[in-house]
Amino acid sequence: MALIAAALAVVALVLFCLDIAVGESHLPLGRVLDVLTGGGTRAQRFIVLESRLPRALTALMVGIALGLAGAITQSILHNPLAAPDMLGITSGASLGAVTVLVGTGGAGTGLAATVGAPLAALVGGLLTAVAIYLLAWGRSATGERGVTGLRLVLIGIGINALLTAGISWLLTRASLADAQRAQLWLSGSLNAADRAHLAPAAIATTVLALVALGSARTLAALRLGAETTRALGVRIQTQQAILIGAAVIGASVATAAVGPVGFVALAGPQIARRLLRTPGEPLIGSALIGAILVVGADVASRAVFPIDLPVGVVTAAFGGPFLLYLLVRINRKATVS
Template sequence: MTLPAPDRRTRRPVQISTAIPSRPALRIGRVSLVWRGRHVAVCGLLAAAAFLLLCVSLGRGDYPLSVPQVLEVLVGGGERLDRFIVLDLRLPRSVGALVVGAALAVAGAITQSLSRNPLASPDILGITAGAGAAAVALIVVTSGGSIVGFLAGLGLPLAALTGGLLTAFVIYLLAWRNGVEGFRLVLIGIGANAMLIALTNWMLVSADINDVARAQVWLTGSLNGAAWSQVAPAALALAVIGTWTLIAGTTVGALRLGDDTARSLGIRLHTQQGLLLAAACALAGIATAAAGPIGFVALAAPQLAVRLVRADGPPIIASALTGAVLVAGSDLIARTVLPVALPVGLVTSALGGPFLLYLLVRSNRKVSI
């Protein structure tokens, strides 16, 4: 589009181009997509890094295997002992690291998009703490013969999911005032997180020492003893909810622009906010049930993906791959690099703490300017 503008010397109108450069479109039949070359390249590199970390993790242990040996086993070959070690002993843990990291990252990308705040994530808002409190109640109370409401009949994964959803519902109601504003949501979530952590500590203090030991190992966020019974539900939830989130990508992008803009685009604001928040809580709750509360992955992975892709908001696929790389790499460091094997949650917290301080300082500078 061009607009006429007067020339100062001749007083004649000249044509000034105001055309906005657009991204090339990719058309496949009736489907039309926007081609983002950098996004595709970054996702490809992240996927390759995740697969490489998977192969390295499968080969590290008391019985070491090289990456070619691991690849041979994964394609159906290899010796019988190698297949047993890779497929039966190590694969559930390694796949669990990728699935849990991706689920937490997608949950963080959704909450940060809804609140339009980079500090909003399930572990900061108290959703992970709610899932952890419900799971700890199931561990330390029901084992002594008592029953905590209906949690005893649900099992650990459903108990953690129920705790996360209930916490998110309460936080959403408390933050509601003719809509949900990101800053108020974060403040209320921080308060709820502190109260739920205090409740969890009270249950640990008053419980039997053996139950406390079990719960404490789980609370640090550990993939030790991961089995397919824990990994499979998290993988299924990630596939279903992640696919739905990708389909709703246009809605997520509109919600980043503000409530008024989303309404003007024909989006049912409160309905979509509730559905997306429920999806984020489901992913965070199931990931917490599978590996315990692994801190700072949901906070850091979407923001790292934003910087890698150079997008306006947290991209879903890039965030999921970044989270998978973070958890898989942290688990590899916790198992093999450090002198003593540590839970993966301690490594992610050590790496995520400085990143949280960076986000706080950056946000404070933006407000000051």
């Protein structure tokens, strides 16, 4: 398992360097490594360090955050479909950002685009998470009060549909220019990624990683039944709220940085679980797979396809078939049992 994790880390590093190397003027990988270690000409240092490194680092941070967020929610809710983008968190963040982008007119290209939209995305994601949690609160079949995984997933899917409809309504009411600007953001593009987008994404990802890794044993206990978890001394509702809150913040900040990047939080933990052959969704493996998916999609969008596609379009093209695969597997297990 350690060898597979190390191999995933190497793949993520290679893709990270490729993400810096590709562009209008391609650079050899050796030259990229030379610049990153302090060498290269002034022009090469500008291209690598100022132009492309912030974008690659943002893609890396977004992938790690989404991978960790998906691993936390899927582990706690015991459902492979329980990812932030399926539960409506990403849609809540998107609705907040689109509200700012289409409601500011021409100002949407200035301060509102660089600060207002990301901040509104963060607030939208947090408010959506609070609403879903409150609506999912109730009594379980055993009479215990709290939040159950199935109820939260079902309510999240319903909220997601409502928020998606709200986004569509806002786009129909917006001017053509504002609708185009909002649609570009909704596609999950890294084209505008810079140091201003990188800083909050890096901070949120670091905090999320510290909370997740520091709570690894608690998370493993929460994967067990409620009685076993309580016997281990874990305060279920409190720990669930803390971990889900950290996952929501990580996913919301990642969405605020580049727009919604679909299916990474859903697919990353499931791929990691199958590669590492673990009983639950592995945190480090999920983070690495998330990074590989986002950075790899950014490389593919510029090096494989004839046009520069938004990274969200590439991940959606991969995630759609993977979601069908998960649904088929879940249906087969239900049929067998």
